[in-house]
Amino acid sequence: MSKRFPGRKLSLARLAFLIVVLVAVGVGGITGFNSWQDSRTASDSEPWFATYVDVTASPSYAFEQPVSEHEQDVILSFIVAADEATCEASWGGYYSLEEAHRSLDLDRRIARLQQGGGSIVISLGGEANSELALACENTDDLVDQYRAIIDRYEPAALDLDIEGPALTDTASRERRAEAIATLQEEYGEEWTPVWLTLPVGPEGLTADGVDVVKEFLHAGVDIAGVNAMTMNYSSELSAQDMGQQVIDSLEATHRQVMAIYADDGQPLGTHTAWRKIGATPMIGQNNVASDIFTLDDARVLRNFASDVGLGRMSLWSANRDRTCADAYADGHIMSDSCSGIDQGAKTFAGILGNGFTGSPASTVAEDTDSLRPEDIVDDPETSPYPIWSATSSYPAESRVVWRQNVYVSQWWNSAIQPDDPALSAADNPWQLIGPVLPGESPLPLLELPEGHYATWDPDVEYRRGDRVIFDTVAYEAQWWTVGENPASGQADPGSSPWRALSQDEIEQILEEEYEE
Structure with a gap:
């Protein structure tokens, strides 16, 4: 008998009701805590935006000179095998890593972008050429190639673009996951985040794409996220409403990612799962003639990404983010250097990147003491090109070093200082490429x-x-x-x-x- 309420008895019906209430309260409390924890976990990472840049495409895209705040971070593509039978990293099958430095000044251009506060992501794979895991039949050799890439470029993240034969070949998928897991353990806290870029359809990831994510988790890889290639759907909806088709495929991918992680014993909350998903549309005309991603589609996707807290936004590609010239005859054929639609003064990067304030970079550049330009002395022994001289003449394409930077002449000139502050960009014959890199020595002429x-x-x-x-x-x-x-x-x-x-x-x- 209760002393507080004398004369009342606790009936079986009342007891059952009380138990149900307590269980309901308990479940509600747990659900509320998980929802709070989910939101807190998601807030630990800040969504970021970066444009893909096709490094070997012609004309060359000057990613080292961002034209807007939305081009500060870039995804350089694609590193592949030198050929289908050679386990050696190359840019597009055209340049080895060292040849890209000599012929494209790639390392120097990267350094210049980083000097300005930007960061790079290195993308490996892509649709064309042979992916490294296919050409490297030995996991240790694949590890060596990945390590060489990471050590040389020190990227903010790796982007594994897995499609075509690389997506369906089971043996190469296992080697890739094992190699990344090995390096993750080797680098420890200094490990580079890894994104899996995979094709999607209206129903989300393909069956092979789902298996790729599972294989990486099974290998123990801490995946930064899954980047959906939201392009080339070839469906009735995509031909009518590309923006909605992209959203449908992302929502399907979100459900798949949550299920994959739950099956692996790592359940994710809704918000956290969205942070692990990225979207990469092909701007303008897609390879599929009926699929055209418009500026309005970009606005729809951008608003959706903001609502759900998408972890990453990208686009293919910065090379294409402009209106085609009048001379480009057929806008229904995908061009590597323009979007195929009339963009006016707008850019897809400006729309899709709006509000994405995060960065793929995991570290912040340290402040350095300022130095007066006249105090910077160039050393011929550590300069790859001759030191600029006011008494020399320089034909077009001449390269010089001046105040620890490399410049290339755009036309013949003499006695014009490369960093003359009185000259406008249009009047200066010299174009800045980037800084002199550590460990450089004179290149033989x-x-x-x-x-x-x-x-x-x-x-x-x-x-x-x-x-x-x-x-x-x-x-x-x-x-x-x-x-x-x-x-x-x-x-x-x-x-x-x-x-x-x-x-x-x-x-x-x-x-x-x-x-x-």
Whole structure:
């Protein structure tokens, strides 16, 4: 009998009701706590935006010179195998990592972007060429290639773009997951976040895509997230409403990611799961003729991403984020250098990146003491190119070092200081490439051996294509000429009948001779 309520008895019906209430309160409390914890976990990461940049596409995209705040972070693509039978990292199958440094000045351009507060993500794979895990049949060799990439570029994140044969080949999928798991353990706290970029359809990830995520989790990899390639649907809805098709596929991917993690014993809350999902639309005209991602579609996706707290937004690609020129005949064929639609003054990066204030970078650059420009001294022993001199003449494409930066001349010039603050960009013949990198040394200037071409003779008539040597420099005639000194004409190279051969041309000539 209760002392507080004398005369009342606790009936079985009352007891049962009380138990139900207590259970309900308990469940509600647990649910509330998990919801709070889910929101708190999600808030630990800040959504970020970055544009993909096709590194080897022509014309080259100057990612090191961001034109807006939305291009501070870039995803450089794609590192693949040198060929299907060679386990060696290359950019697009065209350049080894070292060749990309020499021919594209890639390392220096990356350093310049990072100097300005930007960061890079390295993307491996893609639709074309052979993915590294396919070419590297040994896991240890694959680990070595991944390690070389990470150590060289120190990216803010890795983006594994797995599609085509790389998506369906089970053996390569297992090697890839095992290699990443090995490196994650090796690097420990300094490990680079890894995103899995996978194709999606209206129902979300394909069956192979689901298996890829499961395999990485099973290998013990802490996946930063799953980036959905929201493009090329070839469906009735995508032809009518591309924005809604993208949203439907992301919602399906979200359900799949939650189920995959739950099956692996790592249940995620709704908000946390959204933070582990990214979206990458192909802006404008897709490969599928009926699929066109418009500026309005971008606004729809951007608003949806904000509502759900999407962890990442990207686009393919910065190279394409502009209106095609009038000369581009067929807008229904996907171009590598324009979107295929009329963008006016708008950019997809400006729309999709709006509000994404996070960064894929895991570290913040340390502040350094300021230094007056006149106090910076260049050392010829640690400079890859000659130090700029006010008494020298520089033809177009000449490279020099000045105040610990590398510049390239856009036209012939003399006595014009590369960093002259009084010159506008349009008037300055010098273009900044990026800083001198640690550990650099002078690059040898290639010269053709004496007698390779005849010495220039003022009395000889030369026709287009004829080559000569003058003061150890090789020149090629651009039209008929006689008596015009090749060197003196470089003061105005546009009107000179002679042009100096580039270092790349000389290197090719020497390589061909060596092969013979």
